[in-house]
Amino acid sequence: MLTRWRVSCAALMLSFVGCGGKSAAERVAEHERARVSWEQTARFVGAEWVARAIPDAFVARTLARAHEELQSEAEALRKDELSEQQRALLRDSLGAARALGDSLARAVGASDRRAAAQLVDNSPRANADSLLRRAALR
Amino acid sequence: MKKVLEITLGIVTSIGGFLEVGSLATSVQAGAAFGFQLIWAIVLGTICLIFLVEMSGRLAAVSKQTLAGAMRDRFGYPFFLIPLVAMSALGLLVLASELGGLSLALQLLTGISFPWWAPLGAFAAWLLLWKGTFGIIEKGASLLGLITLVFVYAAFRMHPAWSLVASGIRPSMPKHESMHYWFIAVSIMGASIAPYLLYFYSAGAVEDKWNETDVAVNRVSATLGMSFGGLLSIAVLIVAALVFVPRGIRIERFDQIALMLTPVMGRAGFVVFACALGIACFGAMLEIALSVAYMAAQGFGWKWSEDARPRDAARFSLVYTATLVGGCLIVVIGVDPLAITLLSMALTAALLPVAIVPFLILMNDAHFVGQHRNGWFSNTVVCAIVGLAFVLAVVSIPLELLGS
Numbered sequence: 001m002l003t004r005w006r007v008s009c010a011a012l013m014l015s016f017v018g019c020g021g022k023s024a025a026e027r028v029a030e031h032e033r034a035r036v037s038w039e040q041t042a043r044f045v046g047a048e049w050v051a052r053a054i055p056d057a058f059v060a061r062t063l064a065r066a067h068e069e070l071q072s073e074a075e076a077l078r079k080d081e082l083s084e085q086q087r088a089l090l091r092d093s094l095g096a097a098r099a100l101g102d103s104l105a106r107a108v109g110a111s112d113r114r115a116a117a118q119l120v121d122n123s124p125r126a127n128a129d130s131l132l133r134r135a136a137l138r
Numbered sequence: 139m140k141k142v143l144e145i146t147l148g149i150v151t152s153i154g155g156f157l158e159v160g161s162l163a164t165s166v167q168a169g170a171a172f173g174f175q176l177i178w179a180i181v182l183g184t185i186c187l188i189f190l191v192e193m194s195g196r197l198a199a200v201s202k203q204t205l206a207g208a209m210r211d212r213f214g215y216p217f218f219l220i221p222l223v224a225m226s227a228l229g230l231l232v233l234a235s236e237l238g239g240l241s242l243a244l245q246l247l248t249g250i251s252f253p254w255w256a257p258l259g260a261f262a263a264w265l266l267l268w269k270g271t272f273g274i275i276e277k278g279a280s281l282l283g284l285i286t287l288v289f290v291y292a293a294f295r296m297h298p299a300w301s302l303v304a305s306g307i308r309p310s311m312p313k314h315e316s317m318h319y320w321f322i323a324v325s326i327m328g329a330s331i332a333p334y335l336l337y338f339y340s341a342g343a344v345e346d347k348w349n350e351t352d353v354a355v356n357r358v359s360a361t362l363g364m365s366f367g368g369l370l371s372i373a374v375l376i377v378a379a380l381v382f383v384p385r386g387i388r389i390e391r392f393d394q395i396a397l398m399l400t401p402v403m404g405r406a407g408f409v410v411f412a413c414a415l416g417i418a419c420f421g422a423m424l425e426i427a428l429s430v431a432y433m434a435a436q437g438f439g440w441k442w443s444e445d446a447r448p449r450d451a452a453r454f455s456l457v458y459t460a461t462l463v464g465g466c467l468i469v470v471i472g473v474d475p476l477a478i479t480l481l482s483m484a485l486t487a488a489l490l491p492v493a494i495v496p497f498l499i500l501m502n503d504a505h506f507v508g509q510h511r512n513g514w515f516s517n518t519v520v521c522a523i524v525g526l527a528f529v530l531a532v533v534s535i536p537l538e539l540l541g542s
Contacts, residue, residue: 037388044385044397053400054408057249062393069390 024082031080031090034073039097042066046104046120050113063105070098145359152363153287155280157370158422159239160232160329160486162415163389163479165371166398168322169378170389171315174298177306177372179323183330184368186523188361189516190494193501194336195356198343201506205340206436208500215437217496222437224492226461229334229430231482233465236419236426237263238475242392243416247409253470260466263423267458272345272444275428279421285414286370292402293373296380303376320534325480327527328487330371334429336497341432345443353510377402392476423465431458488531490524 022030042063049059074094077087100119107116168176194205201208210218241255266275312319348356381398382389389395399407428444435442435454448455468478498520501512 033386033388036386037390040385040387041394044387048397048400048408051400051404053404054397055249058246058393058396058408061249065391065393 024086027080027082028086028090031073031077032093035070035090035094035097038066038069038073039100042097042101042104043120046108046116049108050117050120056108056111059108060105063101063108066101067098067105070094070101074098141355144355145362148355148359149363149366150281150284152280152359153284153366153370155276155283155421155425156364156367157283157286157289157374157414157418158329159236159415159419159475159479160325160332160422160483161371162239162374162418163235163392163395163476164322164325164329164483165374166378166382166395167389167480168326169375169380170382170387171322172312172319173379173383174303174306174376175310175312176319176323176326177303177375178309179326180330180368180371180375181307182309182523182526183327184364184371186327186331186520186527187335187368188364189520190331190336190497191339191364192357192360193497193512193516193520194340195343195348195360196353196510197501197507198340199348199352199356200350200508200510202344202349203506204344204432204436205337205497205500206433208506209496210437210439212500212503212506213496218437221492221496222433224489225333225337225433226430228482228486228489229426230461230464230468231478231485232332232334233423233426233430233461234468234473235475235479235482236423237465237469238473238478239392239419240416240423241469242475243412243419246396246412247416252475253472256466256469259420259423260462263420263427264459264462267424267427267444267462268448268455270444272342275424275444276342279417279424282417283421285410286418288399288403288410288414289370289373289377292399292407293376293380295402296377298376298380303372317534320530321480321484324487324527324530324534325483326371327523328483328485328490328531330368331490331494331524331527332486333490333493334426336493337433338425338429341428341436341442345445350510390476391474423462427458427461427465430461431455484531484535487527488535490531491528494520494524 045054045059045062045066048054049056074091077090077094080087082090103119104116107113107119165180168179197208198204203211206218206222209221237256237259238252240259241252244250244255244259245252270278343352343356377398378389378395381401382394387394396408396411399411401407403410431454432442434440434457435451438453440453441451442454443451446454469475498512498517500506502517504511
């Protein structure tokens, strides 16, 4: 009886783990989503700071948080068993996102709203995986 | 005229007290990740809550007993210990998430890191419970909570496509991230059908000395108040969808949520958001700490009343004090407030049968509610929604934990 119960539990856990296993395409999408989210958070915070809608301390804290999150995303990417080509593409976009966040943090630190505005407006838009976004709103 | 006033006050306090960190966080997460697609979960949760709140008021008005007291009388001590332990543990987690929300609100307003605010927030809540009366706590916090109506204003100002909003009322399968979708759906239902609210509501009805003449007032104010409250949660979801989805922002931290009103209201939006979050969480903290104390005191037959002096209801006062201290410790050790909020809401959904099934048995027992027993319709609706929430929770919580 106990053995049967144990076997059932093991089967249930295996089915959970099986459901939790993700394909390479799904993992790429997840990395992209995380990168876009924090890059866009940094951009959003920057734009609101330029518009004087949020306090300096909040901007600094959120940009630092974005930096940390992008850093840990880079770490997660390094450990992920993706193809080298996929990894390189993701690494480049993560690097660009971190560069934007760090530049914004420097502009905020120097109270340079003009530079921050330029960064928000001119840096290439995060390709905010529009397919997913449209799917979510549909 | 007096009845109309009572109903109006009941509705206003229900609206003001509806939103707390759980409903706010889950609605924002749902809106940011899935647009309007999860509105149905709020609707289902709100319908279930309307039935349950009405029932707990009816039980108190007819039997003159609180939910916890009636449960102990009907099922005996050994059984009563199960919901007591489950709800107290859950109450501690939810209180920690509310205190985390209050501390974050203060961090937003002052720039001082949130763990520093947790002891102060817990002390302020304790002081109000120690010195205040039930009326002040219930009505004061709820009236201040009307500030959360700002989300309704923002939703209208953002001119959503109402046909798309309406389409979210119909349950639909996720188009991506199905595991996360169901986890958020469960968390929304857990946040809506908060069992602590039922213990608080029935204890409040006894504190206010309701009787059978209050059954109709209770029905109207519970239905309208909770319905408007549900609309408030939907407004939060709409604003989150319109602000975060076009930007591709997924909500992983509370810092991100703080930006949701600035596109509509600028700097004022930031301040109003922080105030709304802080007030809503503070009000919920008071209710949760009191609910745990009510449940323990009523279950064990101790003297209890928020209107009594603490020395006259010493064990009751000790329980809410210990609950606040426990919640404070969880925040101070640095647990991520958003993570603890989502987890506690999902666990609430998983534990709903423990709290709700005995309650339904009581509501069908003529010994307690006489001729005011439940009809088949309310039994069926509550069983179906609680059953759905339970199944989804049992499946999605392990998957979400494994996924993350």
